Amino acid sequence: TVFAASSLREPFIAIGELFEKRHGEEVVFNFAGSQTLKTQIEFGAPADLYAAANPMIIRPLVEKGLVGDVRYFAGNRLVLLLAGNRPPLRQLSELTADNLQIALGNSAVPIGQYTLRLLENLAGDPAFGAELVAGIRRNVRTEESSVKAIVAKVLLGEVDAGFVYASDLVDGVRAKTAHLELPAAHNPFVRYPAAVVSGSQHATAAQRFLDLLLAPAGQQILHRHGFLPAGSGDDR
């Protein structure tokens, strides 16, 4: 049984099919928020492999010895998602325009923390400056609790722009929105950790699945779904 963050759903299902073809073993998935999964594992859920969307979350599990060695199998970065019903912005400075509405993640959730870090980085760079960041903050309309809520609002044109993960740009979203890549230097790099759960009854199979994730075949599938390789950036 693989406990994986909801955002990993599509690539993991594809990888699962591959795994079944290769090893002839059935994979059962349980997709939910990383935090939900973590809680479940803490309460003795019958998980074999845990794949989270946030490196911070898995740390306590490691400390308590609930999971084995952590391997990073993918990375992600932020993009600025733009509503499709208005002319797309060309540069970040346009975010400070009047009447523009922006959605951010809440500082309590990972996307919010990453966005915060991004904005701090931008403020520290004279090319952008504290003023720009202040302008952006002025236009923040809402702080959402989940990245998907941000996506939905941009999709519906409820806000004009929102900071989301690159992997959120699935086909359905891409078709109806535009996006702006953010300066790579300031873009926090998100790494996705995975670990075999201690005491798993299918530890070998779990290890094999993890291996497949890191193998080129797995990496390729992840890449198709907008994820970066884990090694292609550092954990800022």
Added chain:
Amino acid sequence: MSGFRLDIAFRRPHLALDVLLEIPPGLTLLLGPNGAGKTTLLRLLAGLEKPDDGTITSNDRTLFDAARGICLPPSQRRIGLLFQHLALFPHLDVRDNIGFGLRAQGIGKVERERSIAAIVARFALEPHIDKPVAALSGGERQKVALARTLAARPDVLLLDEPTATLDQENRWRFRAWLAEILAEWKVPTLMVTHDPADAASFRKRIVVLEGGRICQRGSFHQLLHAPATPFVADFAGVNFISGTIGTDNGATIFTSAAGTRLQAPFELSRSGPACLTVLPWEIALYRELPEGSPRNVVEGTVRDAIVLGDRVRVTLLGREKLVAEISLRGYQAMGQPGRGATLFAAFKAREARVENV
């Protein structure tokens, strides 16, 4: 034209009502067997059911007119209806139940309190004024329901068996009080009852409903002396025998449906279906077949014998059902024949009355 008029038709699978009636100010009694449609009639008048056809007017106000498409809602008919099952408001105390109508009509608190106090005093309800209605006895509830209806000062009063659960004393009080109110207000009132004492006290205008139609109307006296149906006869306590007038060996004779042959004054009647009535106190009772008597004699066994003061009312069942009222002394002299004893009832031909139907 003051008073209340109705001419309505109402047809349902279970009941067909067809009633033309005028209720003048004062009391009109509505009699009828269980299930005759009395309650249904009151509901039609009050606007709780809709007649299929006809008109209802109250003091020249048209309340309902099928042809003109008029049908006032119950709240605007100004009709006071006392429900058979009372329908007191369980969430209100006695005071608020009585004051409900006044409040609904937007009457101010001061005046309302005065009216309530007056009515409560009349019904001797003071000790119960703050009780929830669930805490009242059956008779007390009846009184409260009445008080509530009257407090709203309706143009017409419809009472469905108001005395049914009152004790004798309260029944008399209620009758006296109703007579007083009606003398004062002159409200057209229709009162359903099963109590002959009501008919005996309010004997002027009585209407009898049977099977959805009015089968007789008149004073109690008229009902007593010429009951149109067995029900009326029974209610009035009169013996009623249906049969036919025919001739036998040249002599006119009445033959009951059961075959009893009886003599009566036939001067005013013709051959054919008829009914014969005889008053209970015109009938004498004997232990043995009275011999050589020129009278009608019917044999029967005692169903019951009830003592009413110094008289005894004996019901005989045989070919005919006959009720006789004799003196207590005479009854005792016969040896107090009880249930099941065989007796002979005799009455003179000229005490009977026949009427063609």
Added chain:
Amino acid sequence: MSGFRLDIAFRRPHLALDVLLEIPPGLTLLLGPNGAGKTTLLRLLAGLEKPDDGTITSNDRTLFDAARGICLPPSQRRIGLLFQHLALFPHLDVRDNIGFGLRAQGIGKVERERSIAAIVARFALEPHIDKPVAALSGGERQKVALARTLAARPDVLLLDEPTATLDQENRWRFRAWLAEILAEWKVPTLMVTHDPADAASFRKRIVVLEGGRICQRGSFHQLLHAPATPFVADFAGVNFISGTIGTDNGATIFTSAAGTRLQAPFELSRSGPACLTVLPWEIALYRELPEGSPRNVVEGTVRDAIVLGDRVRVTLLGREKLVAEISLRGYQAMGQPGRGATLFAAFKAREARVENV
């Protein structure tokens, strides 16, 4: 020892009951004014309220014993109670209402159907058997409720005003039928009623409850001739005057509470508080003060005059309330004095009876 015995006390702010009573097989009537506690008494017997003290036994089965801590639930008392407000099950049709008790007691379908059919036939309820109870008229409902109670074959029968909403014909049927059933079953039965006709038909055992206590018990005849309270007198239709026996100029005399001085046979009574009763048919009525008469004379105005067959019952209000029953002929000869007319009521001293209280 067969029958039903109770000796219970029940105290509440609104009512204190203290009743010792034995109900032998057959019918016992329970009379009492509105609010006397009759319904409460029945509920205590049925186990719907719990007495504070005392015992209840039914055919040697102890249903309740405060001292021994016995209190059977209502479902095990085998008591049939006919509620004043009927309490028919609105979700069941007539058949299922009647069959409910049999079904609750686990009686098989075949036998159940037979019992239901028998009871339905007795009450002439066949046309209504498949109706929901909401579709019944008031009288029909009463009949169904009765049928339902009797169908469960209780050991004891408690009837709370069963005849109140029946028409006269159905009342008589019901009485005849009840007498029949009781003759057959010998079930102890307590029946609450406000109808003197009930008391007149079932005249053997009558119990009168007033203010939570039994104030008189005996036959209707005893009640009639020696009513213990104004209520009983009123119910029996007897005149009842409270007062005191004293002496005036050496002669014994009865002085009513209102001050009227009356003569009576004083042989068996002593001085002190007493009550005087006189039967209505012992009273003569006059337009003018009857002169030179040795009789008691009381003046009053007519409250009502009701015709009962060939008699008229006249109620006079004055210093005393008096009811007189005279012949219709005599009444007509007086010119039919109506409401408000002044009349003089006279009765011979020896027709009155006084009793110390």
Added chain:
Amino acid sequence: MSGSGWLFRFGMLLAAGFIALLILLPLFSLLLYADPARQLALLRSDETLAALRVTLTTSLLATGAIFVTGLPTAFAISRFNRKWRQLVDSLLELPMVLPQIVAGLALLLAFGRNGIFGRVLSAWGMQIPFSTAAVVLAIIFVLAPFFIRRTAVLFDQVDHELEEAAQLLGAGPFFGFRHVTLPLCRRPLIAEAIMVFLQSIGLFGAVILFAGNIPGRTRTLTLAIFDAFESNPEVAFALAALLLLVSLLLVLAGRLLLRNLDGGGK
């Protein structure tokens, strides 16, 4: 008075209009947004069918369980005296306020492998979380208090004299409950059943935390919608419309069945 009657009717219309607008507009928008062709395709996918199956079995089971255990409990509660009653009522109100996610947590704390009761269970070799039973349990935990509280009030409203009449005719407590109290509350109870069922279909937070999101076992249609929402919102709308349709059909079928059962009575 006639004036106030008009006013009242107008007010009623206004209120009803407001509510109708508020409810219909979003539903309508949702249906407009969805794409029928895609829905049909979705309906055919194995995954959707599995989710549908889990949803229906768990919801029906839970509704049944809530009825079977909740009805007698509510009856008992409605017979309590005032003091006890208030205590129990307050107790029932406690879980009502819990956000579902916290409810799921509480359930894990109690029945999880390390939970108070879960430890006992796992000693017997039983494990509740992440099983279909867990979904049912979560639904019961969240919805039973509402059901019991409301049903107890219903039972309070039943005319006491009717229950007394039943007892006097020889009916024991169960017979009286079964043949008098219950049928007198028939209509509201049916409404209640439908609502419990529908609500249980839409439950999310408690279920995902306590039961997980395992296809074919605990993944209900609602969880599927949530998943889809994470990955592809368009699919979520389609699924939601499907859910709407299915539950509508179910409710209609249930209604027809019930009506036939009692022969169109009342």
Added chain:
Amino acid sequence: MSGSGWLFRFGMLLAAGFIALLILLPLFSLLLYADPARQLALLRSDETLAALRVTLTTSLLATGAIFVTGLPTAFAISRFNRKWRQLVDSLLELPMVLPQIVAGLALLLAFGRNGIFGRVLSAWGMQIPFSTAAVVLAIIFVLAPFFIRRTAVLFDQVDHELEEAAQLLGAGPFFGFRHVTLPLCRRPLIAEAIMVFLQSIGLFGAVILFAGNIPGRTRTLTLAIFDAFESNPEVAFALAALLLLVSLLLVLAGRLLLRNLDGGGK
């Protein structure tokens, strides 16, 4: 008979015991898990207080709005004839089944900037989403159908003869509704109010999507719990315990108030 009585009582006990276990065990575990010292500290934080304020105002407003609009609507519905009634009932059942997240989406589709109705509103310069009004609206959308459906059934149960009696005494429709129908349903309506209020406090999905999560404006305690759960589960438990406590107090206060209002009657 006595046997079946025992059986029934035993069954009742069993059912009640099951429910009690199911409800109390998780609650108890939750309370054990929480840490009082921390809770007190949390209670004092400005953020928590703001969330509490938002929760209370929106829940109270929404409960009020649901009552004001829902009661007349339910009354109107309960007076419909059979055919119309079934239609309306089915319509009301539609939104009940929607997972909250979908409900939030539907609301956005209708009242959002580009929504059907939202366009009209924003032309007038009004914007509902992300405002406190949005929270209230979301609560109404999710809870009103339940309330109306149930209340209509309540009104159906009222003895019709009493309403007729009121009319005959001259009461117009409003007076009759206000002074007969409503008070006759008093107890269940109070229970209903308490439950709507508690449920509205615990609402999550629809609120977060439609109203956003803006501190001091739309961030309710439940949203705070959810956020906390993502970052620091311990805090989430503490907040949940706080929520439990606060709502318990509120309900108790409401009860006392109501009891005083009608002088301890009935």
